[in-house]
Structures are given as structure tokens and as C-alpha cells.
Amino acid sequence: MDGPFLVSHSLRTSMPDLVSTGVEGLDSILNGGITEHSTVLVSGNPGTGKSILGIQYLYTGVLEEDEQGIYVTFEEDADDVRMAAESIGFDRWGEFVDDGSITILDKKEMLRDQEFSRAVELLLEVVQEGGYDRLVLDSLTMFELFFEDEHERRVYLLKFSDILKANDLTSLLISEQEAVFPETDLDLENFLTDGNVYLIQTPTDSGVSRYVWVSKMRKQNIDTDIFPMEIGQGGITVHEQAGGFSLVERPGGTF
Numbered sequence: 001m002d003g004p005f006l007v008s009h010s011l012r013t014s015m016p017d018l019v020s021t022g023v024e025g026l027d028s029i030l031n032g033g034i035t036e037h038s039t040v041l042v043s044g045n046p047g048t049g050k051s052i053l054g055i056q057y058l059y060t061g062v063l064e065e066d067e068q069g070i071y072v073t074f075e076e077d078a079d080d081v082r083m084a085a086e087s088i089g090f091d092r093w094g095e096f097v098d099d100g101s102i103t104i105l106d107k108k109e110m111l112r113d114q115e116f117s118r119a120v121e122l123l124l125e126v127v128q129e130g131g132y133d134r135l136v137l138d139s140l141t142m143f144e145l146f147f148e149d150e151h152e153r154r155v156y157l158l159k160f161s162d163i164l165k166a167n168d169l170t171s172l173l174i175s176e177q178e179a180v181f182p183e184t185d186l187d188l189e190n191f192l193t194d195g196n197v198y199l200i201q202t203p204t205d206s207g208v209s210r211y212v213w214v215s216k217m218r219k220q221n222i223d224t225d226i227f228p229m230e231i232g233q234g235g236i237t238v239h240e241q242a243g244g245f246s247l248v249e250r251p252g253g254t255f
Contacts, residue, residue, distance in 0.1 A: 016035040016036065016219050016220065017035070017036040018030070018031075018032040018033035018034065018035060018036065018220075019033045019034050019035070019036050019061075019065075019067075019133075019134070019170045020032075020033045020060065020061075020064070020065065021033055021034060021053070021056075021057055022056045022057050022059065022060030022061065022064070022235070023053070023056060023235070023236050023237070023238055024237075024238070025227065025229070025237060025238025025239060025240050026197075026212060026214075026236070026238045028223075028238075028240055029212075029214055029222060029223045029225075029227060029238065029240070030214060030217060030220060030222055031220060031221055031222065031223075034170060034194075034195060034217065034220075035170075035194065035195075035217070035218065035219050035220060036170055037165050037168055037169065037170055038165075038170060038171075038194035038195060038217075038218070038219075039161045039164055039165065039171045039173060039193045039194050039195075040171065040172050040173070040193060040194060040195040040196070040197060040217075041140070041173050041175055041193040041195065041196050041197070042054070042172050042173065042174050042175065042197045042199065043174075043175045043176075043177050043196065043197070043198050043199070044176075044177060044198060044199035044200060044201075045176070045177055045201070046176065047201060047208075048199035048200060048201050048210065049199050049210065049229070049231050049236055050138070050139075050174045050175075050176075050199055051076075051084065051138055051174065052084070052088060052231060052235060052236055053172070053197075053199065053235075053236055054071065054136035054138055054172050054174055055071070055081065055084060055085050055088075055090065055093070055136075055235075056088075056090070056235040056236055057069075057134060057136060057172055058070075058071055058102055058134055058136055059085060059090045059092075059093060059096070059102075059235075061133065061134045062096045062101040062102060063092065063096075065133075067133035067134055068100070068101050068102070068103075068131055068132050068133055068134070069101070069102050069103070069132060069133065069134035069135065069136070070102075070103045070104075070105065070126060070127065070132050070134070070135045070136070070169075071102060071103070071104045071105070071135075071136050071138070072105045072110065072123060072135065072136065072137045072138065073104070073105070073106050073107060073110070073138045073139075074107050074110050074111060074138070074139065074142035074143065075107060075138065075139065075142060076106060076107060076138075077106045077107055077108055078097070078104045078106045078108075080106075081093075081104060081106065082094050082097070088231070088232070088233060088234065088235050089233040089234050089235070090235070103126060103132070105122065105123060105126060109122060110122065110123075119146075120160075124163065127163070127164070127167045127169065128167060130167075132167070132169060133168070133169065133170065134169065134170055134171070134172075135164060135169045135170075135171040135172070136171070136172045136174065137171065137172070137173045137174060138174045139173075139174040139175060139176055140157075140173045140174060140175045141174075141175055141176040144157075154192070157192055158192050161192060161193065173193065194217070194218045194219075195214070195216055195217040195218065195220075196214070196215045196216045196217075197212065197213070197214050197215075198212070198213045198214075198215060199211075199212055199229075200212070200213060200226070209228065210228065210229045210230060210231065211226050211227060211228055211229060212226070212227050212229045212238055213225075213226045213227075227239060227240065227241065228241065
């Protein structure tokens, strides 16, 4: 009798706890969500919906999971973030900020002293107050501008990721990229984080088509196809039908 029970227990304990992204179709691609206490890089060129994904992740965390979050932005102030949230139907964003369910550290606070050390101290003070479950950093690109030395930047990014995990946060780190498609030579950030999610947009005659690609997620079995997505009232919707093209060059030069 012991054998089957031991196997069952082993399988049960090896499965990671998952955190919903707040996007049903994306959660399906991830087979339930992202691993708890992981750090996930969300990359894309401007206008792909990276900030909206971060806002949606925190908003649904409060609304559906009763999980508190922190939104760190070097580029917007709190009013800008609120307007962005309300523009896509997240009408209770202001309420959640007012009652402390979502804490915003905006550019006025993070860049007040123009010193990186003070900005980090402020963030750590809030994180270490405890009670937070989710964090969004918007954006990692601006965060990295504080560093002049490449080695220092990489070392600190690794330490920063460890700090987030040590404080039981499941985090999205937003990163800007110039190209429409991800480069084949990936930055070190892609390897220091636990998962990589790319948001992609391509021009069409009527506007743009949007896609999401999850290229990596440690400790999880994921669907690495490319899926169409839309942004509208209610935020991001991912359609569970593969987009029908690859980001990796195939023999003969086709994609």
C-alpha cells in the first residue's frame, strides 16, 4: 500500500503552485498560470499592450484572488496609470489604490532624488512591509538606465530578482524592444528571468494584428505556439488558436 501512496505524494508535491495572469487564454497556454514567486520578462515593441498586461495582472489579482500588488513605473504618474486602467474597463482601479490593495510607485516618487540607490531603497521599503503578492515593474528598460557598467547592471538584475522572490512576490518585468519580432540573440535578461512572454504586433491594411508568444517558463509545460490576441474593454483577450507563423527562421529563408 505504501508504494502507490508514495508515488502519488511525490507527484503532488512536485507540481508548482500557479498564479493567474488575469488573461484566461494566456493562462491556458501556460497550463494554469505562472509559477508562484517567479520573475517573468514581458517584452515587446511600443504599443503591444505590455503595460495593459501588467495592469490587468494586478487588477484581476485583487478582484478575483484577493492578492495585493505593487505597480512600479519610471515613465508614468499615478493618474496616468489610473486613466489607462479605466479606459479598458477596470473601473475599480482607483478604489483598489485608495484602499491599499494596489500600491503605485510612480515616476514622481521613483525619480524624485535622481538617485538609483534611493529609488531602490523606496521600493524595498514598500516590498518589505509585507502583505504583497504581485509586482509589476514598468519598465525594466528605464530601470537599467541607472547603470553605466554592463556587468554591474547584470549582477544587480540577478540580485533584484532574488529580492523579489525572497519577499514572496510573483513579478512581471516589462521590457521594451525595438524590433517587431524578438531577436535571435537574446539579452541576458531572458536567461536571468524564469519566463519570457513576447507581445507582438504586425501591420495590416486595416491596422495591426496582435500576438502573444510564451517562449520559456521554467518548471512548467507550456504551449510555445504563437496565439492571436486583442485589446479592448476588459483588457487583453488571447484566442486559443495558433497564429500560423513562426518567429524562427526555417531552412530556405521562410518563417
